[in-house]
Amino acid sequence: MTSPILIDLPIRGMTCAGCAGRVERALQQVPGVSSASVNLLAERAQVQYQGASPQALIDAITACGYQVPQEALELQISGMSCANCVGRVERALAQVPGVLTVSVNLASERAHLQLLGTADPQALLAAVVAAGYQASLLNAEEPPAADPSQSLQRERWSLLLALGLALPLLLPMLVEPFGLHWMQPAWLQFALATPVQFIFGARFYRAGWSAVRAGSANMDLLVALGTSAAYGLSLYLWWATPAGGMPHLYFEAAAVVIALVRLGKYLESRAKRQTSSALRALQALRPAFALRLQDGREEQVAIGSLQRDDVIVVKPGERFPVDGLIIEGSSHADEALLSGESLPVAKHPGDAVSTGAINGEGRLLVRIRALGGETQLAQIIRLMENAQAGKAPIQKLVDRISQVFVPVVLAIALLTLVGWLLAGAGLQVALLNAVAVLVIACPCALGLATPTAIMVGTGVAARHGILIKDAEALEIAHGVHAVAFDKTGTLTSGSPQVVHLQAVDGNHEQLLQLAGSLQQGSEHPLAKAVLSACSDRNLSLSAVTASQALPGKGTRAELGPRTLALGNRRLLDEQQLPTGVLGKAAEAWEAEGRSLAWLLELAPQPQVLGLLAFGDSLKPGARAAIQQLQALGIRCHLISGDNQGSVNAVADALGIDERQANVLPADKLARINALKQYGRVAMVGDGINDAPALAAADIGIAMGSGTDIAMHAAGITLLRGDPRLVPAALAISRRTYAKIRQNLFWAFVYNLIGLPLAAFGLLNPVLAGAAMALSSVSVVANALLLKRWKANLSEDDE
Incomplete structure (x- = not known):
């Protein structure tokens, strides 16, 4: 019988005693709550409960119309060796008051927690230590200070x-096949084996003893028991043998x-370090210093000293230390690691720049718009860390096993013995034979099978400009049967352009040049489209006089006579x-x-x-994106609020059969729900009106060029507005899920084959140790093969 738990819940939004009373009554009605009192001035509720979950208490408060502040926290965990360790750390952290959810990742050795505002970080660290492991707090805004290569070097020695x-x-044993029967003296064997057993094997004893104290068992306990039995048997036989x-x-x-187990752990550590290479590459993009311009003087300052609206100088070849707007200078920016865009992007006054991008050939003055955790780079890193820390649904089954x-x-x-x-x-x-059974068992391969594949998959996707929000999104996306596209801003550019023109005399360039001359200086979207078309064709415009706007009809001007x-x-x-x-056209x-x-x-000759x-106009790559999706066996739908003619034109140009026009935002939601009856559906959009449909779909895919609301509602964000990244996102999801299944297959096969062989005496402990080490290494190495994946960004097939 568990003892009652007393929890202190912060509450926001209460304005009067009636609010406090309403919250108090709602909490008292939650099953398992024995008492609840609400303090209006302190904005706190003290609840004593037994058998209820903190989430049930929060749901009761939010149902009354108030908020319970929550925060995310990450811990670095060391000492874990297998999936059992992961489960023990999760159970220990989940019992700390204020912890709502916890997810521990064996591959990254991190714990991701969702906490109430009152949770004590020191209590979390103490819980991990009590479970037999070490923990430290992680600062989400800064890269880890410790150099992983140093611990790897110590492990190598x-x-x-x-x-x-x-x-x-x-x-x-090695020379016996050649007919040489030779054995070292017992004292020499003892002298060689003892340091290995108790110095280099001490980690297994420590971790195994911690597991026993916590009432559990792990891989380290198996190794400690197995090798101790072999070592102890050798001591007994040496003692019992007569002199001589x-x-x-x-x-x-x-x-x-x-x-061999130490060798396997070393190779595993090296391989795991490669799985997080994409995340470390992003973290390394943040410069530590910037050149601030103040009172006409340039001074180098730490990033932490900068403030919003400060002006900084970014010289050619330097990385942008902040997000901001260019106020002076022109250049190009290499944003490859941020967005996956391989070519430098032209930057002029008024254009936005992002932290971590590399300035090209020009000296720029940039006004700061975002710093630290508010930058686009920091948000990308947070999303990647969340995706890599989270667990795919299939991993939950592995944890139970x-x-x-x-x-x-x-x-x-024991049965073997x-x-x-x-x-x-x-x-x-x-x-x-019992020792061989203990040694061959390898739960660490099971624990690494899913997270390593997810870490590599999300990393390689990010390098191509595909940001996957969480592990569940990655797993769901592999089973998508249909993709619904919004039109404007998703498959099309989102701004009017000249798509057709016809001159009565057949001189189309003169027609465009005359129209552009009339539109000079106008800010109307259609005027901008005409001027842009003239610029693309390098047409020189003529000076006009007596220019006059004709409200509701157009514009007029005089061009010579x-x-x-x-x-x-x-x-x-x-x-x-x-x-x-021109009538038919x-x-x-x-x-x-x-x-x-x-x-x-109009004059001199009206005509x-x-x-x-x-x-x-269609976005470059839109046709290729639809063709690639159809090649994957995925049905494409076009759902837009535009008129039927415009939707039909785009759908016909792209080869989309299922199209729906004049669809209101609320109706988009209903259409997505209707499609979900036939299988998993992905929704691709970029606007505020797409956010409900993105959230309702099995997986939402937001264009990074769209609004923040759309990006937050989606499970996958494309950092570039390239439609070809949609099939690429689904392709990397399929490839990653295939790696997860392969890894789980091999992890189970090692044990299904190895355990019976060891139990029946067909596998000695040395070979069992080698097989155990190989199983973990092979699982991580198989996941690393994902790094070879490349997105298909070929041009449209004509």
């Missing part, structure tokens, strides 16, 4: 010394197993001019949902000169 002592013990006799000792089994795995192995080892003794094989044979006008159908009808040969373009502008000559059609 310990490994070399252990191997140097163990290999001489293995020599007799040459007993068969098993010091080499104990020493070599420890050396690992909790019973070690006790089952201990039972199998008793079985061989009952069969009359003798203590030596029975004990060695001619009076020209550019406007809509109302202007054309007002002038009573026939459309002539106008009908066709209007059916596509295009906006039309007629170029007219229609030409017609321009404006529309939202």
